Amino acid sequence: MPGRIKVQVLADADAVARAAAGVIVSLVRDNPDAVLGLPTGSTPERTFEEVVRLSRAEGVSFAKVTTFNLDEYFGLSGDHSQSYRAFMNERLFKHLDIRLWNTHVFNGLARSPEDECAAFERKIAACGGIDLWFLGIGTNAHIAFNEPGSPADGRSRKVPLSEATIAANSDGRFFKDPNEVPRHALTVGLGTVLDARRLLLLAMGEKKAAAIAASVKGPVTTDAPGSLLQHHPDCTFMLDRAAAAGL
Ligand code: GLP
Numbered sequence: 722m723p724g725r726i727k728v729q730v731l732a733d734a735d736a737v738a739r740a741a742a743g744v745i746v747s748l749v750r751d752n753p754d755a756v757l758g759l760p761t762g763s764t765p766e767r768t769f770e771e772v773v774r775l776s777r778a779e780g781v782s783f784a785k786v787t788t789f790n791l792d793e794y795f796g797l798s799g800d801h802s803q804s805y806r807a808f809m810n811e812r813l814f815k816h817l818d819i820r821l822w823n824t825h826v827f828n829g830l831a832r833s834p835e836d837e838c839a840a841f842e843r844k845i846a847a848c849g850g851i852d853l854w855f856l857g858i859g860t861n862a863h864i865a866f867n868e869p870g871s872p873a874d875g876r877s878r879k880v881p882l883s884e885a886t887i888a889a890n891s892d893g894r895f896f897k898d899p900n901e902v903p904r905h906a907l908t909v910g911l912g913t914v915l916d917a918r919r920l921l922l923l924a925m926g927e928k929k930a931a932a933i934a935a936s937v938k939g940p941v942t943t944d945a946p947g948s949l950l951q952h953h954p955d956c957t958f959m960l961d962r963a964a965a966a967g968l
Pocket of ligand 1: 760761762763764765791792856857859860865890
C-alpha cells in the first residue's frame with residue numbers, strides 16, 4: 722500500500738547531516754557486520770564528515786562493515802578524480818577503519834557491463850542483502866542513475882544519463898563542462914534499492930522540493946522514480962525546510 726514514507730523535517734542541512742550520521746553510526750554500533758548501501762553527490766558530503774567524527778568520538782569500528790555504492794560513471798577509472806570510487810575513498814573510506822576490499826563500487830572500465838552488474842547483484846545477495854540503503858535524489862526524482870521511466874523492478878545495468886542529470890553534474894560542483902560528463906553509467910536498479918531492509922533518503926535545498934513532493938505525495942509512477950519508495954515498508958526521508966517546502 723503506498724504512502725508509507727516517514728518524513729522528518731529538520732532545521733537546516735547541518736541538522737539533517739547530524740541526524741543521518743546518527744542513524745548510520747548507531748546501526749553499525751548495534752550490528753558491526755552491517756551491510757550499507759551508499760550514495761555519492763553533494764547530499765551525503767556533510768553526513769560522511771559527521772559519520773567520521775561521530776564514529777571516532779564514540780569508538781564505533783567499521784572494520785567489519787561491507788558497503789555497496791549506488792552507481793558509477795561508465796568509462797571512468799576508479800583513479801579518475803570525478804569517479805564515484807575516488808569520491809568514496811576521499812570523502813569516507815580513508816577516514817574510517819573500513820577494509821577497502823569490503824567496499825564495492827562498480828568498475829567503470831568493466832569490459833562487460835553485463836557481467837559487472839550481474840556480479841554486483843550476486844555480491845549483495847552473498848552478503849545477505851543491504852541493511853540500510855542511504856540515498857540522495859535527483860532534481861527529476863531519479864534514484865541512483867534510475868532516470869524517469871526506469872522499471873520499478875529493475876536490477877543493476879548500464880544506462881544512458883539524461884540531459885538534466887548531465888547538466889546538474891556539470892554545474893561546477895563536480896564536472897566543469899557538460900562535455901566532460903560520461904554519457905552512461907552503471908547503476909543498481911530500483912528493485913535492488915527496494916530490496917534493502919531499510920531506506921534513508923536525504924534531500925536539502927529548494928531545488929529538491931518538487932522531486933520530494935512528487936515522491937512523497939505524488940502517485941506511484943516510474944515517471945518519478947522516488948515515488949516508488951512509497952512501496953517500501955521502512956523508508957524515511959530526512960529533509961531540511963527548503964526541500965520539504967512542497968509537502
Ligand atoms: C546523482 C547521483 C545520485 C544522487 C543524485 C543527487 O546524479 N547519481 O545517486 O543521489 O544525482 O545528487 P546531489 O546529491 O549532488 O544533488
